[in-house]
Amino acid sequence: MISMDRNTSPKSPLSKEQIIKAVNRTNIEVYPEEELTRFKRLYAERNGFSPENIEVANGSDEWLQKIIMTLGKNGVMSLNPDFFMYQIYTNQVGFRYYSVPSREDYSFDYDLTISEIKAKKPSVFFISNPHNPTGVLLPSHFINELADAMKSIGGYLVIDEAYGEFALDHPVPEGEHIIIVRTMSKVYGLAGLRIGIVIAKGKTYETITRINHPxxxxxxxxxxxxEILSNEAQLNDWFEYQKKLQQSLADAFETVxxxxxxxxxxxxxxxxxxxKAKDLYEYLYKNxxxxxxYDEPNLKNAARFSIIDEDEYPRLKELITEWGKSYD
Ligand SMILES: Cc1ncc(COP(=O)(O)O)c(C=O)c1O
Structure with missing residues (x-):
């Protein structure tokens, strides 16, 4: 069975030789101090941040949880649908969770979202952008409005950019009320390493990192x-490759x-x-x-498919085309 359900890369960006090189340079008898400093510096350089605004954790999931634990006391709000873990982590600590429903076509009512923020006054609003599960890039005017609304009630906006590298040039608002969450699980192709990154400023940075392990x-x-961050040309080629896989995926589905x-x-x-979306899902599953x-009632007519190895696309496209003909 070919997995298209995890939103991960079908391949590793690092060769076996590079993995061995990284193992060989690892001093497992001492605590990771220099390694952490080096990683932060390389990540910051690549992404145009300052190393002192960056912290790492076990997957961006850990950051979502930490942010809720440290800042979510007066309630957490997000769109529905959005990444399910926002609600799960909020429920774990017993804080209030609010959501703003999408329209039937999975678009969002921006004005309704802002008025819900003003009415419920949550302490944190989470949004994935690009958005999971719909894959769209929400417009920067909406993100700015969210940021302003959260600022006006003394709260925080968390922009979860798990897929940020797939969207070119999308400016994000700045300030101590903004927290950016990133991961190396998606475009970097390193989900198994569990590298989650948070970027925040001033007192906000101090608050969310206060509960860190040493x-x-x-x-x-x-x-x-x-290792991957220090090989700039290789990383650029890798990103291009990921975008090629994304394009092949979009092309395959475009046929129906x-x-x-x-x-x-x-x-x-x-x-x-x-x-007919579930029917296509079932046809592909059988093949x-x-x-x-999804089990959620608002997603009962939806199905999501993530990138696969380039060798698997011709058969996928053939199957999708075949399925399409059965409805013509
Ligand atoms: C929007 C979003 N945020 C966060 C995550 C968690 O990523 P990780 O914990 O692997 O960094 C995912 C994973 O699917 C995601 O889709």
Missing amino acids: YPLNSLTLNLGS RRHIKIKPTHTNFVFTYGD GYRGRV
């Missing part, structure tokens, strides 16, 4: 992350747009919906390609 990631993970609805993707997956479907 050594948040192990030396080998940090050295492997640094007359039967299902497809959101424009700014991520490593495509989101399909409509009364060895496993997408992602």
